[in-house]
Amino acid sequence: MWILKTINSFNHAIAGFIHAIRTQRNMQLHLIAAIFVLAFSLFFDLSRLELGLVIISISLVIFAELVNTAVEVIIDILTQDYSFKARIAKNISAAAVVITAGNAVFIAYLIFFNRAQELSLNLIFNIRHEPLHLIFINLSLIFILIIALKSIFSSGTPLKGGIVSGHSALAASSVLIIWFLTESLIAFSLAVVLAFLTAQSRLEAGTHSFKEILLGTILGIIITFIIFYYFSI
Known part of the structure; x- marks a missing residue:
């Protein structure tokens, strides 16, 4: 395909x-x-x-x-x-x-x-920054850090496996971004569900272990929280 x-x-x-x-x-x-x-x-x-x-x-x-x-x-x-x-x-x-x-x-x-x-x-x-700038810089930093970690630990392929789950990191980051920008409990809850399904799919497919998914989630949350908490409008 x-x-x-x-x-x-x-x-x-x-x-x-x-x-x-x-x-x-x-x-x-x-x-x-x-x-x-x-x-x-x-x-x-x-x-x-x-x-x-x-x-x-x-x-x-x-x-x-x-x-x-x-x-x-x-x-x-x-x-x-x-x-x-x-x-x-x-x-x-x-x-x-x-x-x-x-x-x-x-x-x-x-x-x-x-x-x-x-x-x-x-x-x-x-x-003060435009949200678009924060989103772009936030996702870029997460992507670069994921690539760097996979390079350092020589694990997995670029889009599959590895020391941390990039999908989980980006999913967790997206959840926080939605919360910081909308402060809507409904939007936040829906984002959490989608992030959970993303993590579950990586786990069930055997692409990542629970530890790798957890590390990716923590990485995404930390980077996004720092950027949006201290630099958001």
Whole structure:
């Protein structure tokens, strides 16, 4: 079925991403920087354009590092001995990473520098954000943390199994998001039911153990609570 093929395609893509995280120190640094920038952006009332530039900058750096890793692997397969042309190809792909990283630093300077100068402790806990920004940053952080944990512990596949249940984490996060945004007991209750069914399906399918589902749920709740409790409107 095309649905299974699509899921497998995502699995292969994320598997490549996880491999790069496990084997490339620079990718690990980029991932840490991405988490830091996304979390740091919560302290500022960014416009949609500014948030978009931040996300694009992060994506470009990670994309360039992935391409650089792929180029290095291909060259190592094709060339066993030292080759000047192979070295040039690797240097060029590495230069692409440097350029995108430099662009990201420049964008960060334009967006955050003046705001950072005016930042105070009182402002940190009273800053106001659009719910859309919080939702996007919250889900992005959870996704990155899930991928990072699976990479560190080398368990499961990108969309199946692993040290924590990503589905449970996102489901639990969605429940809290609905509560913070609506404060409707009915909507919250329905969301809890759907989250429970999601967790139950992962458990009955044998995809995750109860412990992995519980860890995923706790992760989703903690991240979402911190973000929406301290930064919501």
